[in-house]
Amino acid sequence: MIDTRTRVYDNVTFEVFSQEIVPANRPAIMRGLVKDWPAVQAALLGDEQVVGYLKNFDIGYQAESLIGDPDIQGEFFYSDDRKGVNFERMRLPIPDTLDRMLALRGQDNAPSLYIQSVPIPDCLPEMVMDNHIPFIPKEIAPRIWVGTPLRVQTHYDLSNNIAALVAGKRRFTLFPPEQLANLYAGPLDFTLSGAPVSMVSLESPDLERYPRFAEALKVAEVADLEPGDALYIPYFWWHHVRSLEPFNILINYWWKDGPANMGSPYDALLHMALSIRDMPEVQRQAWKSMFDYYIFGSHGDPVAHLPPHMKGPLGEVPAQARRQLYQQLARNIAGKL
Template structure:
């Protein structure tokens, strides 16, 4: 005769145990959790024993403590969202001319607020001069690295190192101009081309705004972007503040504040799986509540992207851009870096 099973024997799979813990921590009603388990044929006595064992486990008690801390932070994020929504134009990004460095740091840098500066790039000798033809004529023989074959890799942006190939800048210009609308080829920040000695003369045609960027820390702090219309950098955030100067063409930025991260419902390191141009609201319903700022950057404009702000970028035409992180203020943050924690 078979022995009687002990009443508290835990036979549910680890997946089901995790499901129960997840739902309890998320605040799902006990009745619903119990009904689901009963519906899957788990005997009532086992359901009760399982829930009691999970809620008494030291791991669950520790998770509850972390959950309380996370909820407190969530409240601060919600506060930001609510206050943001009371602004006259919550989706707008200000455009500003004549701002001195002090006012920039006080009003935008210190408050983590994006802004478009309309009179910085226009003052550079490079503005109006940097075109694809100019890059080819002056630096056509310079070997650069560029990401290619992006269209056949769904994770092209995070795979930039593997997709990058050496190419003469002149040949790359020809390919960009022949490409039409394409996301296949792109010279991006991670290619680190702006640090190449052969391209240093480019910086003779750029005047750093006084007091805003530190000329002594230019090395390793700049990024050259060049590609056809149709390039897309998926939704991600950077780990420092950036000013993004647009010299040629137009780019559309969709920006989401760091305090709305919970609404993205999906993060992979510094990337989000949400496509803000065509959000899949069945998969990511909370994104419908996100306040997406939409900025089209015209030639000559410079966008300040504050640290932690999510941004998705589409080139609306062939474009050339130069970005900087060497602010004359502290720009290092103990921000999440994939793989570190």
């Protein structure tokens, strides 16, 4: 049993969000933040009404949809032999998928359908104008998620995230980043949708096989959303998502802080796995000290004693210089192939 409930904020303004919620670096429910959206108002009238509302904006876009057999019971995951996944990906017209979802409501032994993370400007562009969070910059594209009853396995995003519920009810179970070792992450190079996922079932964890998961549960927190609510999920917070009603719609916004042309931490992690992980232990510890000092600032600014022109990639790096460094890095890596 998870006892901790995510903190709830009412009447959230930009000032509250930027000065209270974000600095706390914890999930936060923003109750009723999007309750006035036309999409939410349509959903409150019924599933058919909100589906009709979405169809009004359709431009014929073929959206990637996940389809799972009835036996997966809405849990999109790896196949039993862990060599594949337990669902198929197909590109389908949005109106057709929505109609099929409505038809499946209340059916026993029904397949699972999921429209996952489709940028709204690509598929329902005119919908953006009337369904927008005022303090989200216009250049951050909202994404839509629509599904039958489903469970999204515990994962994290390398972005800040605001998830706004339009229809149905959803439960988020969240774990802080430092629980990585207790969540038994899956492979880096064979993921379900980009980020590694926990290999542990939240509903029925096998604590003999994954004993440290019990420690993660002690610090987990739960956020239940209803139509009009939004949830702020900070960078790298793990989250499991479960829909609690037969038809659900969610819209989310992802954004990153820092330079727009920043490299991928995954690329750095993979490079370290190939270049450092198999070193003798004494050498690995030396490089751990290097990263602690130069990257994580364990002793403050590592180049504070140098004049600006000598700080190189550890100082202020203009866009052109950043591109040149990436090009040099690509050449260095290519030399290993």
